[in-house]
Amino acid sequence: MKNTLRESYNKTAYKLGNHGKRNVQVLKEAFQQIDENVESDMYGQGQIIEDFQQKMANLFGKETAVFFPSGTMAQQIALRIWCDEKDLGKVAYHPLSHLEIHEQDGLKKLHKIETILLADETRVIELEDIRQMENGVACVLLELPQREIGGQLPSFETLEEISRYCKEHGIKLHLDGARLLEVLPYYQKTAAELCALFDSVYMSFYKGIGGIAGAILAGSKEFTSQSKVWKRRYGGDLISLYPYILSADYYYEKRAHKMAEYYESAQELAAFFNGCEGISTLPIVPVSNMFHVHFDLDKEAVETILTDIQEIMGIGISGYVKEIAENTSSFEISLGDAYQEVPIEAVRKMFGLLAEKISERRRGE
Amino acid sequence: MKNTLRESYNKTAYKLGNHGKRNVQVLKEAFQQIDENVESDMYGQGQIIEDFQQKMANLFGKETAVFFPSGTMAQQIALRIWCDEKDLGKVAYHPLSHLEIHEQDGLKKLHKIETILLADETRVIELEDIRQMENGVACVLLELPQREIGGQLPSFETLEEISRYCKEHGIKLHLDGARLLEVLPYYQKTAAELCALFDSVYMSFYKGIGGIAGAILAGSKEFTSQSKVWKRRYGGDLISLYPYILSADYYYEKRAHKMAEYYESAQELAAFFNGCEGISTLPIVPVSNMFHVHFDLDKEAVETILTDIQEIMGIGISGYVKEIAENTSSFEISLGDAYQEVPIEAVRKMFGLLAEKISERRRGE
Missing domain, CATH: 3.90.1150.10 (Aspartate Aminotransferase, domain 1)
Incomplete structure (x- = not known):
């Protein structure tokens, strides 16, 4: 059946x-107008990747951004960096977070990072959930929208309160923004206004944007510079990522608005x-x-x-x-x-x- | 200067x-004859990826093969699987192995795997190096050719002896065959004859083959099945790998002979x-x-x-x-x-x- x-x-x-x-036409359309002489990126360097990273950093109002083959890789790395900074291997997120249910426990198996599950499987994380959580996490990850419960969202005021609370308590706040652009019309905010509430931000290029694959991770220069080292460690620093980068850029231009x-x-x-x-x-x-x-x-x-x-x-x-x-x-x-x-x-x-x-x-x- | x-x-x-x-023409040439209606692979499944994996498994004379975004990812995972099987986090390879000098210590940082360095920086690994190494490694990795010393090779007889020794001593033997096809003319062997000496094998698609990026990891069904779980953990199980797979196949056909x-x-x-x-x-x-x-x-x-x-x-x-x-x-x-x-x-x-x-x-x- x-x-x-x-x-x-x-x-x-x-x-x-x-x-x-999702067929080869997606690639062909994206590359139709691209000059065949455009040089490949090389292990994270070169104009193709650097220009696009800067464009996304500007969009998010962050200092820098790094292109990754996948969000799974980008987000585990983000959490690892924040855990290392605090020398505390513990993070908190929703029980239906992608990291908890779709990644074969990569975060735990590769980094030995412990997780605290906030809220429950029926609703989004509220300020109270964070207030009540046991002491000592390096980072809270918020997924907007919360995909596994139909794409629900907390209010923007709640996000502001959570952001303020985390800052006051020395907790880093990471945005799982796989569908980041998709929530902006509801909030009536720019990407930069939303991202200002977070220390680090990830966005996917094959959800609302409809690219082939790939993800971006943005934050401070120090943060992204560490993320590049981890990207190399993961084997994500491919000699050429341009098939994903150029298509991400093409479909971003086609659909972001x-x-x-x-x-x-x-x-x-x-x-x-x-x-x-x-x-x-x-x-x-x-x-x-x-x-x-x-x-x-x-x-x-x-x-x-x-x-x-x-x-x-x-x-x-x-x-x-x-x-x-x-x-x-x-x-x-x-x-x-x-x-x-x-x-x-x-x-x-x-x-x-x-x-x-x-x-x-x-x-x- | x-x-x-x-x-x-x-x-x-x-x-x-x-x-x-290495420019966009490399991609355009590979996709010129590919029908736009060909469906994308989806998270490691679908005809594109499964057919190519089987083709490579057949080439290597192994049961199964898995396509990876990179060799860095594929090889760390191979070593981790062999370490887990023996419940022993120790492997041995050449001091100028890619894992030792080009991966920001991914193997150590992500898996806490210890390494024993065999031979020295001027020559390839010989049977004696393996015989003399301290007891207890889960796996020996041999890189053929040894790139950082100009691409040198041990004799085929040495490989046979090392393979026999490792089998007798319960040590898994992994082939870093980034340039696997490139050594066959010297050995006058088929890929399958060479790979028969190894428990697991990796090959790259952007060295001699000249594809865009990507790698294959081959071995027994149980081995590759575990490697798929790790590929998901690493964030290497992309929704679409076809830009790399189809170009790898195209340039394999163009240049393998x-x-x-x-x-x-x-x-x-x-x-x-x-x-x-x-x-x-x-x-x-x-x-x-x-x-x-x-x-x-x-x-x-x-x-x-x-x-x-x-x-x-x-x-x-x-x-x-x-x-x-x-x-x-x-x-x-x-x-x-x-x-x-x-x-x-x-x-x-x-x-x-x-x-x-x-x-x-x-x-x-």
Whole structure:
């Protein structure tokens, strides 16, 4: 069934989420206008990488920035630097942080860094969670938006309070900003205004920006200079990172200014989902370009319904469904360029059909 | 002066070493014939990465292989796996191993693995070095060819003896085969025949093959399966590695069969250098596509001479010179596609001029 759902999703002409297929065309488009004589970066040096790092540092209002192959590598390194500075191998983050659930415990296995889990799996970290945590962490990591709970956000005032508290208590504050640009329309802040609250900042280039891969880590000159040493230690200081850098820059230019549009699309689409009985989104009103869609039905039932609708309507809703509990299942959706291409009348019709099928199923038909 | 030498090198129409410039054209050429609809690999899965891994496993005669962003990452992970298996954090390698001098002590900082240095900085590791080493290492790493001493090689019989000894003593043997294909013409062996002596094998895609970046790590299914977990921990399990994989495959097909040609070119070119008084190559007769060129003159003198000759002859000899000791300097050269393009008469004429200028300088003119 899983494969049938995935297949039906792949075959649809339109998609609700993302920017389109992750295929070689993504690379070809990015390199089409780039002169073949442009010289590769060389082990972290050269104009391609240095210019882009400076551009991102400027965007974040930080002194310097370093391009990394991945956010996993960049963030572990950021936390290690802050732990070394305080000579204290302990950090705090959300229980559903990427570092806790998606990295095979890299932070612990490679650095022996202990972690304190703040808040719980249902909500974002608040000032009170940090106030109440046991003494002595080198760094707190905040993920904005908190992806695994649908991309929720604390208020900007909370961020300011947390930032102030951490400064007063000698705790470094790191931003897991994988989706950093995606939260700016909600906060109505510039990247630099948001980043000013943090000592170090990471952003991904293949989420809202839709590049091929790669990440940036920004902070003070001393911080990034140490991060380059660790990047070498990790084997992340590749002879050539330009396939990722040049595509990151290309898609940054193409999409950075469209985050408000994606955010509005997310609100519109979430309203459609919430209009169907038995479906609700988390959060109800999205605060970025992403949200989770929850069903009061089991995984198999939702898979069948989505497969049917995708085949009938030619609109891709999701390629997977995840079981949450008995009679509860969900998937994640991130808005990008693809949504603008779907005729709005087709979207309405599709949600009509979805509501109908869900309701049939819930009545046990 | 350094910049003048580099500039004069960059401006030359011909080059003695390498495959040409490391610029965006390298990527464009590799992707020209690739269909834009080819799907990206996804976090280590998908046809692109799985097919190429199997192709490399077959080449090496190993069960499985894993594509990595870099050799630094692949090799640290290989050693860590062997250390964990033996529950013994100690390995042995050459004092000029890449892990010892080019990785900012990643192996030690990330894994707390101790190292025993075998042989000395002037020669390759022999069976006796391994026999005499203090008891208890989990793994011995052999680099073939030993790059930092001009790319020297032990005999194949020595490799067989070392392999047998390690097996008998429960020591894992890992091949740092960054330039693996480059040594096969000298040994007159297939990759699989060479790799059969080792428990795990790494090869690079941007040395003799001339790809953009990337590395392969091969071994048993259990070994590579563990290496994938570590790859995730390192942040090397990128969402998309296809820019490196597809270019690695393209340049592998383009150049893997040319290693004998590069090896012969290296022998021819080394003979030209050795024909000049005050210059000698290490090794005198190359055993792969690479060698070092040593001068009985100081760095500055050699820089001046090379800059002059490059400007006069339009043939790139080297973009840098390294000081070895007082009145001794050197550079490294690796033969590739570029050498075939230089008219042989121009090469002869260039060496005539080089011999003349060196001799003038040595006479103090």
